[in-house]
Amino acid sequence: SDWTNSGDALVALDDDKTKGRTDMELLVGTTIIELIYGDITKTNVDCIVNAANTSLLGGGGVDGAIHRAGGIEILEECKEIRARQGGCSVGEAVITTAGKLNAKYVIHTVGPVWNKGINNEEDKLEKCYKNSLDIAVKHNVKSIAFPNISTGIYRFPKLKAAQIAFSSVQSFIEDEKFMDRIQFVCFDEENYQIYLKIFKEKL
Numbered sequence: 001s002d003w004t005n006s007g008d009a010l011v012a013l014d015d016d017k018t019k020g021r022t023d024m025e026l027l028v029g030t031t032i033i034e035l036i037y038g039d040i041t042k043t044n045v046d047c048i049v050n051a052a053n054t055s056l057l058g059g060g061g062v063d064g065a066i067h068r069a070g071g072i073e074i075l076e077e078c079k080e081i082r083a084r085q086g087g088c089s090v091g092e093a094v095i096t097t098a099g100k101l102n103a104k105y106v107i108h109t110v111g112p113v114w115n116k117g118i119n120n121e122e123d124k125l126e127k128c129y130k131n132s133l134d135i136a137v138k139h140n141v142k143s144i145a146f147p148n149i150s151t152g153i154y155r156f157p158k159l160k161a162a163q164i165a166f167s168s169v170q171s172f173i174e175d176e177k178f179m180d181r182i183q184f185v186c187f188d189e190e191n192y193q194i195y196l197k198i199f200k201e202k203l
């Protein structure tokens, strides 16, 4: 592993993301918010959130990783939802089995494609987090993991996306005392460093 100087603390970044690491945690009300540097398919929670696309038929990035690791069952349920309601709109979320993953459910939410901020992308991203958490609560989910929605192929600015992710989760916790654990799972180092800084500011 290599060492990166981030602010005043030296943080070890393990190259083997399959291990996953809880790097920081914050207690907000009765909910623990965790920062993980790793692969979301390896994490141990009730529910994993997928950054899907409107077709729900799978794609690259985290979507591809979740379908590969979870197996065909997830895609079968996505196809049923698609047949019923024609996919999933931007900002909305749907729930399926997690197939072979450790989790019980996958929530598929569709982040906005960044277009200079002129299409209400910020509100749409906030809705992704809020709607995912609402569906999770309806299914009695007590622990949930989020990837950095929209910050890959959809090019949402990473700092802005992290601030929205954090504030959406925080205001959800203030309204609902339901969730035990919420994880932010960062896969790329840039996102990880951004989240680390936000976590440290909240400590």
Ligand code: ADP
Residues within 6 Å of the ligand: 038, 039, 040, 041, 051, 052, 060, 061, 062, 063, 065, 066, 111, 147, 148, 149, 150, 151, 152, 153, 154, 155, 185, 186, 187, 188, 191
């Ligand atoms: P979007 O189309 O919403 O931008 P992407 O999958 O392209 O979705 O990227 C979203 C984020 O998911 C990116 O920050 C990327 O680094 C991250 N990511 C990719 N693979 C994984 C994985 N296996 N686990 C967690 N995050 C991942």
